[in-house]
Each structure stands twice: as structure tokens, then as C-alpha cells.
Amino acid sequence: MAGLSVPALAAETPAAPAHQPGDPATDAAKEIPARHETSGSVTIGGKQIDYQAVAGTLIVYPAGWDDSAAVMEARTGVKPDAKGDAKPEDSNPDASAAMFYVAYFKKGAKPEERPITFVYNGGPGSATVWLHMGAFGPRRIVTMNDTHDPAAPYKLVNNEASLLDVSDLVFIDAPGTGFGRITGRDRKKAFLGVDADGRAFAHFITQFLGVYGRYNSPKFLFGESYGTTRSAVVVNDLQNDDNIDFNGVILLSQILSFDNDVDEPRMNPGNDQPYVLALPTCAATAWYHHRLPAHTGPLRPFLDEVERFASSDYLLALQKGSDLSAEDRQAVAAKLHDYTGLPVDYILRADLRIDGGEFEKTLQGDADITTGRLDTRFSGPTLDPMSESAQYDPQSSAISSAYVSAFNDYSRKVLGFGQGQSYLAETDAEWDMKHDVPGMGKSDGAPNVMPDLAFAMKTNPTLKVMLNAGFYDLATPYYEGIYEMKHLPIPQKLRSNIEFAQYESGHMVYANEAALKLLHDNVAGFIRRSSGSALR
Numbered sequence: 001m002a003g004l005s006v007p008a009l010a011a012e013t014p015a016a017p018a019h020q021p022g023d024p025a026t027d028a029a030k031e032i033p034a035r036h037e038t039s040g041s042v043t044i045g046g047k048q049i050d051y052q053a054v055a056g057t058l059i060v061y062p063a064g065w066d067d068s069a070a071v072m073e074a075r076t077g078v079k080p081d082a083k084g085d086a087k088p089e090d091s092n093p094d095a096s097a098a099m100f101y102v103a104y105f106k107k108g109a110k111p112e113e114r115p116i117t118f119v120y121n122g123g124p125g126s127a128t129v130w131l132h133m134g135a136f137g138p139r140r141i142v143t144m145n146d147t148h149d150p151a152a153p154y155k156l157v158n159n160e161a162s163l164l165d166v167s168d169l170v171f172i173d174a175p176g177t178g179f180g181r182i183t184g185r186d187r188k189k190a191f192l193g194v195d196a197d198g199r200a201f202a203h204f205i206t207q208f209l210g211v212y213g214r215y216n217s218p219k220f221l222f223g224e225s226y227g228t229t230r231s232a233v234v235v236n237d238l239q240n241d242d243n244i245d246f247n248g249v250i251l252l253s254q255i256l257s258f259d260n261d262v263d264e265p266r267m268n269p270g271n272d273q274p275y276v277l278a279l280p281t282c283a284a285t286a287w288y289h290h291r292l293p294a295h296t297g298p299l300r301p302f303l304d305e306v307e308r309f310a311s312s313d314y315l316l317a318l319q320k321g322s323d324l325s326a327e328d329r330q331a332v333a334a335k336l337h338d339y340t341g342l343p344v345d346y347i348l349r350a351d352l353r354i355d356g357g358e359f360e361k362t363l364q365g366d367a368d369i370t371t372g373r374l375d376t377r378f379s380g381p382t383l384d385p386m387s388e389s390a391q392y393d394p395q396s397s398a399i400s401s402a403y404v405s406a407f408n409d410y411s412r413k414v415l416g417f418g419q420g421q422s423y424l425a426e427t428d429a430e431w432d433m434k435h436d437v438p439g440m441g442k443s444d445g446a447p448n449v450m451p452d453l454a455f456a457m458k459t460n461p462t463l464k465v466m467l468n469a470g471f472y473d474l475a476t477p478y479y480e481g482i483y484e485m486k487h488l489p490i491p492q493k494l495r496s497n498i499e500f501a502q503y504e505s506g507h508m509v510y511a512n513e514a515a516l517k518l519l520h521d522n523v524a525g526f527i528r529r530s531s532g533s534a535l536r
Contacts, residue, residue, distance in 0.1 A: 330348075
């Protein structure tokens, strides 16, 4: 493996047997790291890049795990507690997770001169098949731009938008997904939660840096959706618990404060912020589907107008609550009709507050068509015309088979990993949303990791942050991300460390081929600028 320093620990081992979470065999399984190496090449910007690919697993443990017992057992072959008695004070809990990853290393590169980017999707509880096969891996799945893909066969092509031109890449699947498995006592509690998941990823990354000799490389995190939540936790853990500073954090389709979620804001009455932050996305969606009564010009100037209204007249009207006059209420409803295409009487009956699911069901409801959530450019047949909200996401239904099928084929035939195993695209386990806010203690409400990112930026003032978002994303509206970034509790002088980029696409920006190219160019430029002297 040219240019890499790989200790004996990383020597090729057979893949661990697969077990479904919850099966008795899972608890009894002895997890061991697994890996398989292959070589390949990708052409980006007319230049061929030769790479070494490694598909494998690393074993991680819950917070508080003490590796001294594992080291002793590895050296002597004897467990410290020969009786196997479980003690309440035991610092080595039974739970462990084999986290699956695929890493791509440019051949011949010096580690200290070559950035490395850790990439993951969100969920929570999602594998990283989406970013791997749709955005930055060396091979990309070809899907339709805004309509449902036909069934197999699917097509993989050379990915001109891969980030291998500027960085080595490590695609990490969350615990319990991909070819990784969670085992042992209290395994769900140990890994499936805001803090537990963050610690698992931080543990994975520290191990990876040691195994592959990358501690002295420029380092980046790239998270999508819930992966942005994770990134805020992980970068703070790595920098302030593990003493590993990062060069940059790249966020795609951000949600840091879940009180801003527009899916079910009625569960939190009195908080009108989600409606305000989602309005520009609703307007962009109505513009895309030609549902606006008047606006037919370019998108961006129109959105500038909607953003101004959302953050001024609309916000003030919602804050007045029952004190809003009938005349003003009618005027705001008329304006919302102009910006969303929804009927005025419907807007009034909704008390000027329409959540994401209601908008998705109603925008094209007169034609029995449901609008997408992750990417509102997509549409599909309405499942129940009498329902109040959308009952599925047309974009997710349109592309999921292509991505998962393509990766299953690619992993076995190209990467040589996964024979006899099942690839889990997601876990449906319940997620622990409690969060230990840095310096403030445990929060039992909706998680908000803005303090984590702010803490990381203040303790490492050289840390750069990039926010990428699609105009047609109603899962994590682009204006929500902008609002959160502009309300981070950081000094004014650190705000120049944050960059913003928006795209005419949805949650998975890369699902639009033109947006994918722009995303590559923007992220590649960010990595170059943030890597110190490594790429100069």
C-alpha cells in the first residue's frame, strides 16, 4: 500500500460472520476487525488517480471503556477475570460494535501532505451508502433527476465528482448498519443515542488514525443530515477529549437544533420558528412545480424576497398569537398564498402555520399527487387522498433501490467484501435524544448541538466550517441551517471561519448531477483552503 504506514494490527483478516441484531448468535459472537484490500482508479478533471481501497470493520466500545483489559488479554491470552463474573463497577462493558467502513487512499501520497475526510450519512441510524454511491466515491450510481427510477439493472459510472482529487476518503457506516453489528449487553443503549453515537464515531476515528498512520494528516469531517448533528458532537469530542484538532467540518443539509424541525412543530406550541425557517423552501418548491399565482422569474431573487418576509412580517404576525388582528391575519394569508400557492382558506384554517407533511400532501393534492420531503422536486401518487399529511416520501421511494442494490453489487464484486452477509441500510431502533451539552449538563429536551460546535470552534479558533444546503429540502430547510449558523454562540471574529453554499437540489444535493459538480468544486476548494500548507 504505497504511501501508507500500516501496522501489523491492520493485516488482512477474514470478515467476521454476520448476525442480525437481537439474534442469540449476536450476543455470543466474538467480533474481530476485518479488512479486504483492492486497487482501482478514478478519472477526475481529466486526470487519473490510482487508489488503494480498504473495506473492513473496526471494533468500538461505549464511553468509559478501559482498554487495559483488552491489551492484557491480547498479550497474555488470559482474561483478567477468569471467572467471567460481571461486576457493577467493571469498566469493560459487554457491548461492542463492529463499524463497517470503506477507505480510499491515493497511491504514492505522503500522509502529512494528504488530507483525509471522514464521511457519513445520518438517519439517525443510517448507513453511508448514499454519500458513498451518490456523491464522493470513485463510482457513482446513475439515477433520474426528479422522477422514480426504473427497476434494475442500474448503472455505475466513473465519478468525476469524487473528492479523491483533494483528499483520501473514509466512508463510515453507523453502528448497527452496513456490514457492522452491535453485540453484547445493553448494546442499543451503548451506541444508539446522540452522545453514545458521537462517542462511537470519535472512537472509530481515533483508532483509524492510529491503524493507518494518519495522525499528522489534515483532517476533515463530512456529515449529512443527522450526520451534521453528529459532526458537532464528534468534532468537540475529538478536539477536547482526545486532543485531536481538525482542520474543517463540512455540513450538508444541516440540523443542529431539533426545535427547528418543521415535521411536527405542533407538538411544541409556542415555538413558531420552524414555520418561518421552512417558508423559503415551500416557496422554492411551489416555484419548481409551477404552483405560484404570480412569480415566474428566476429563483434566487424570489427567495431573497421570501426570506425577508419570513423573518419580518411573517415572524411578527406569528409572535402576536391571538392578538393578531383579523385584517392582518387576512393580509398574511394572502401573502403566504402568493409564496406557496396554497389556498387562502386552507392557510387561514391552519392558523397561518402549515407543517412539512401538510405542505407535501396539499401542494399538488388537487391532482392526487404527494410532493417529496427530502427533495421536493420529486412527486408521487398520494397514498390516501383523505389524509392530512404526506404518508411517504416520493424521493426516498424513487432512489433507495438503486443505491442499495448498486452498493451490494459493488461491495461484493469490486471491493471483495460482504459475501455471506447482509448489508443493513438502516436501523429502526429507538434513538436516545438526551444530550450532555458542553459545560451545561444533561438536556432531556429536543437535542441542540449548536453549543458543541461553538465550543469546538472557540477551543480551536482555526477550525473552519462549511454549510451546504439544497433549496428543495423540506427535511432540513436551507434557511434553518443559515439561521442556526448565524446564531452560534461564538465571537464575531470567528464568524469568518464559516462558509455557506446553496444548490438547486434537495436534501441529497448530489441527486442533481449539475448540483453534484458544483458541490464537488465548492467542497474541494474548502479542503484546499483549510489544509494549511499541505495542498499549497
